[in-house]
Amino acid sequence: MGVGLLIDVLRKISTADRYVRQGVQSGPWDFPLGSKLEGKRVGIVGLGRIGLEVAKRLEAFGCSIFYNSMKEKPFISYPFYSSVVELAANSNALVICCALTEQTCHIINKEVLLALGKKGSHGQYWTRGSCQ
Numbered sequence: 001m002g003v004g005l006l007i008d009v010l011r012k013i014s015t016a017d018r019y020v021r022q023g024v025q026s027g028p029w030d031f032p033l034g035s036k037l038e039g040k041r042v043g044i045v046g047l048g049r050i051g052l053e054v055a056k057r058l059e060a061f062g063c064s065i066f067y068n069s070m071k072e073k074p075f076i077s078y079p080f081y082s083s084v085v086e087l088a089a090n091s092n093a094l095v096i097c098c099a100l101t102e103q104t105c106h107i108i109n110k111e112v113l114l115a116l117g118k119k120g121s122h123g124q125y126w127t128r129g130s131c132q
Contacts, residue, residue, distance in 0.1 A: 002050075002095050003057045006042070010035050010093070037061045043091035045084055045107065046098025047073060054095055066091060070103075084108070088115035 008014050012034035019031050040063050044051045047067040055065045055078065065078045068087045072080040081087035084107055088094055094116060098104045 002054045002097065003037075003061075006093055006095060007037055010037055010040070037063065039063065040092040041066065041090065043068065043081070043087040043094045044078075045069075045087065045094060045096045046104075047076065047078070048097065051095075051097035052076075054097055058095075069098075084112050085115045088112045089117070091116065 012032070016031055016034075037058075038061050040061075042058050042063045042065055044055055044065065044067045047055065047069045051067065051069075055067070058065055066081060066087055067076070067078050068081045068084050072082075081090070094108070094112075096108060098107070
């Protein structure tokens with residue numbers, strides 16, 4: 001699901017669908033094109049069981065994988081970032097695969113989104129839960 005959502009955001013599939021359904025039928029196509037997933041630098045926040053499965057699928061697209069977790073995993077060959085901000089600064093997109101806990105609440109904040117920058121998918125994200 002995470003990889004599918006990332007493709008949707010990068011290729012602007014849902015956004016383009018909404019644009020077309022608004023009834024634009026004549027005139028030039030002024031909708032901005034999306035980008036492909038292939039070759040992107042993807043940061044994964046939370047490289048547990050699910051994060052590892054997401055990483056495997058992203059490797060099939062030729063993505064470079066980086067991760068942040070509570071601690072570095074010695075058996076993992078992906079580069080580790082101890083800071084989510086540093087991870088974001090070195091990624092085109094972030095995939096959040098950690099559980100929502102008191103420790104992870106607000107782990108993605110304004111500083112992280114700014115670090116992700118204009119070449120990242122900043123401002124384009126979805127959330128499954130929220131914290132207080």
